[in-house]
Amino acid sequence: xxxxxxxxxxxxLDQARRIADMARDADVVVAAGDFxxxxxxxxxxIDMLVVIETPTVLVPGNNETEDxxxxxxxxxxxxxxxxxxxxxxxxxxxxxxxxxxxxxPWPWSYDLSEEAAEGLLRSCPDDVDVMVLHSPPHGYxxxxxxxxxxxxxxxxxxxxxxxxxxxxxxECAGQEALVGSTRLFNLGPAGTWIDL
Numbered sequence: 001x002x003x004x005x006x007x008x009x010x011x012x013l014d015q016a017r018r019i020a021d022m023a024r025d026a027d028v029v030v031a032a033g034d035f036x037x038x039x040x041x042x043x044x045x046i047d048m049l050v051v052i053e054t055p056t057v058l059v060p061g062n063n064e065t066e067d068x069x070x071x072x073x074x075x076x077x078x079x080x081x082x083x084x085x086x087x088x089x090x091x092x093x094x095x096x097x098x099x100x101x102x103x104x105p106w107p108w109s110y111d112l113s114e115e116a117a118e119g120l121l122r123s124c125p126d127d128v129d130v131m132v133l134h135s136p137p138h139g140y141x142x143x144x145x146x147x148x149x150x151x152x153x154x155x156x157x158x159x160x161x162x163x164x165x166x167x168x169x170x171e172c173a174g175q176e177a178l179v180g181s182t183r184l185f186n187l188g189p190a191g192t193w194i195d196l
Contacts, residue, residue: 001092003194004054007032007134007167007187010063011041015189016048022191023052028089029078030194032167032187033061033098033134038108039068046072053078055089061134062100062109062168069098082132084120092196095124095161096132100168101149117151124155129196131156131164131182140179141172141186156182163194 004026009015023029029052036042042064049056056079060069066083073079080087082096097120100111112120124131135142135149137156142148147169156164156179165185167173173188185192 001027001090001196003028003030003130003196005030005032005165005185005187005192005194006189007165008034008061008170008173009045009189010034010037011045012189013045013048016045019191020049020051023054026054028092029054029056030130030132030165031056031058032132032165033059034063034167035061035069035072036064038063039065042068043072046076050076056080057082057087057094057096057132059083059096059098059132059134060110061098062104062111065110066098084123086125086128092129093125093127094130094132095128097121098134101135101152114149114151117149121151121155124159126159128159128161129163131159131161133164133166135168136166136172136186137179137184140177140184141166141169141175143169143171153179156180156184162196
């Protein structure tokens with residue numbers, strides 16, 4: 001299975017068009033959050049992606065809420081929004097959680113505390129193939145100040161999915177790391193091809 005994965009597109013309509021064009025060559029599209037900017041432009045950006053007929057899984061970033069993303073994706077038949085939930089596509093299991101984890105310093109941000117994230121992560125099965133995250137795990141692709149989530153790190157270590165994807169920390173976009181046997185990608189907006 002070939003994944004096209006991206007994050008942090010932040011209202012860039014031209015890049016959304018490019019992603020939609022690239023999606024024709026993917027088996028699944030994975031979007032790891034931050035479609036808008038401070039809750040603005042989410043619907044307009046998703047409107048550029050609805051032409052994608054390839055199965056697509058999305059999680060909210062910290063720039064849009066779960067409800068805002070679900071509403072924007074309402075008419076997009078190929079899209080499945082994940083947040084504390086999973087989906088199976090062609091025998092490959094996906095599970096996702098969005099938002100800023102841990103809580104960011106911005107009052108407008110859609111965030112989860114480590115404790116709230118732990119609560120949602122308990123429902124993640126032990127046999128997931130791909131974890132779709134907005135925030136990175138603590139200590140991996142999370143910047144010079146290690147701004148990632150310890151709850152997400154513990155979940156990746158427990159589940160050991162084949163692949164985990166994230167975004168959120170822009171300075172690490174395009175980078176890859178290993179967490180145990182899990183291939184971790186901090187995606188960024190360019191579009192990353194991942195073969196499973």
